[in-house]
Ligand code: T1G
């Protein structure tokens with residue numbers, strides 16, 4: 001065995017040279033790895049061997065370029081194209097042996113091998129679009145030459161990790177080898193190449209699949225049209241599409257490569273990719289709790305209980321049965337239980353690609369009950385009953401008496417004080433908030449609420465469990481509304497004030513929609529229903545919501561709310577609402593004023609950022625990036641703007657936000673009172689991103 005460098009070795013197995021990478025955690029194409037590959041292939045090319053296998057140790061094949069190197073000054077090192085040219089032009093067959101994930105630059109390297117073998121559990125993809133980028137090492141030109149233009153469009157704009165079996169059917173993998181026997185399988189394949197003198201397949205020279213798309217611009221036009229809504233606001237998807245168009249329309253591979261290079265650099269130097277790359281690491285950092293070591297022993301969660309089968313209880317239960325964990329769901333009354341279980345079944349049956357056998361399997365893991373004593377053998381119980389402290393305290397008192405020692409008692413409360421709930425139990429150390437978002441089986445975010453006495457192993461267990469059920473967890477402290485809803489209240493307040501000063505609901509919604517939110521606050525209210533918590537008997541037309549609800553304008557469900565809705569639920573501005581608003585303004589004796597889009601945006605966003613600073617100031621969030629994870633995953637903040645705190649730095653940092661807050665405070669009062677920490681950050685010339693906990 002020859003040690004090429006600290007992450008690369010070269011060994012000879014019979015007639016085959018084996019280049020092995022070992023650069024944890026994911027063999028990313030760091031400078032060291034690129035150097036090792038280039039020197040490894042040089043040595044193998046010069047040796048007596050008849051074939052070369054590239055394989056990786058650790059949990060995965062190369063998972064892409066090293067994202068942490070982007071934008072950072074690098075040491076002189078081999079370039080990826082140098083490595084790739086060495087591979088593709090090798091006089092001996094080069095076989096890439098794939099396990100785990102061959103992603104981004106990793107797949108682009110594998111596409112320069114003459115052949116690829118993989119174990120069935122492997123996944124392959126070009127997910128650069130998720131980083132606001134495109135495959136910048138020839139992937140945009142080689143992928144369509146292998147899988148065809150339509151498949152390349154889908155793979156590169158979705159960033160999907162394609163299972164090896166499907167990849168083989170697409171021609172991306174030449175042979176599936178036995179699970180756990182990758183090296184043996186790759187060596188056998190390499191020897192077969194030699195024995196059968198198989199051709200050295202250079203993908204860059206095979207234009208067959210491109211020919212099929214030549215002179216058919218409709219392929220691209222249709223694809224753009226079909227995905228316009230999904231790609232709205234993002235720069236990267238269009239750039240990916242343009243590269244594939246270039247692959248089809250360019251006179252040569254190199255000409256297409258030049259288009260790829262130009263578009264790649266355009267994205268790489270843009271703010272969207274900077275935001276999405278920041279966000280990649282923010283999501284992974286959120287899982288780390290400074291005072292809860294990674295090796296904290298976890299409590300075993302083999303059986304879960306859910307109390308309340310309403311809007312949230314049902315969705316929460318689905319997350320656990322989806323990963324094979326049985327759930328006992330307890331309701332007050334049979335009809336509520338039946339309704340809850342029926343909704344779960346309907347959600348499964350209606351989901352895309354629903355498999356009846358899978359639905360039955362999941363439903364079989366669900367046990368309905370009207371008796372809380374059935375929680376006695378559960379390891380985790382999540383309460384999702386009405387949002388009233390008295391009811392929460394009542395059920396936690398009962399859970400304390402019923403549940404076994406060591407069981408985790410969790411509340412899905414949106415706003416209430418977890419410490420107060422825990423105080424009615426003799427085991428506050430076992431109490432935690434697990435705040436799911438509606439629909440709970442779909443929304444990725446889970447706010448994990450740490451109580452004053454919550455034990456570290458309860459926190460560690462909850463954070464790891466979140467990953468297991470496919471959620472992105474962020475830790476929050478106990479305060480009204482935790483991180484997300486607390487900041488949301490700032491935006492909602494300003495939105496309501498703005499429409500009482502001259503802006504219309506559709507103006508506010510348009511500004512936030514154009515900013516990148518999927519929906520503005522008023523359209524969102526119409527979707528959720530304006531009558532949540534509204535009591536007809538107590539309504540006296542004192543607020544706009546009263547007036548709308550009294551007129552049976554309760555939102556989409558009644559065909560009217562802030563907006564009027566047609567039979568297809570398309571919204572249009574409403575004269576009724578406009579008149580109602582002007583009537584309210586007239587009562588104040590003030591005249592409505594023209595409010596700029598800029599003011600609408602700043603008044604909705606800056607108080608949120610200021611509230612984020614207060615949350616960090618109070619230690620209710622560990623770091624600024626956790627706040628961004630909450631907003632991107634739970635509230636539709638456009639990921640290409642990084643999150644409220646990242647965005648705050650993008651538009652000028654604490655100094656800029658402070659300046660605007662003070663400007664608004666001068667005319668509109670203490671709703672805009674800057675946080676003390678905001679003043680401090682601005683004075684010290686610091687960034688929100690410096691609040692790293
Ligand atoms: N670069 C640097 N670090 C990376 C990394 C990468 N590409 N991928 C993962 N990590 C780190 C991550 O931060 C974490 O660190 C640890 O590895 C485990 O990751 C030229 C331009 C591979 C599916 O987009 O999707 O190639 O927190 O917790 O859930 O065209 O990581 O432990 O310190 O996510 O098992 C394209 C990104 C790059 C793939 C594994 N590649 N990675 O998931 O573990 S751009 C990607 C992933 C590119 C070229 C272009 C996932 C994973 P820490 P993890 P996981």
Ligand code: NAD
Pocket residue numbers: 307308309310311312313330331332333336383384385386387388391395412413414415435436437438
């Ligand atoms: P919901 O009214 O849809 O469902 C509550 C269910 O709890 C009802 O079916 C009710 O019968 C049942 N219930 C009430 N008391 C009970 C008891 N003592 N024992 C057993 N079952 C009982 O409410 P929801 O929207 O699902 O909200 C539940 C909790 O989740 C609340 O704390 C809420 O704040 C929180 N939450 C709601 C949302 C949301 O968007 N709806 C999002 C996050 C969190």
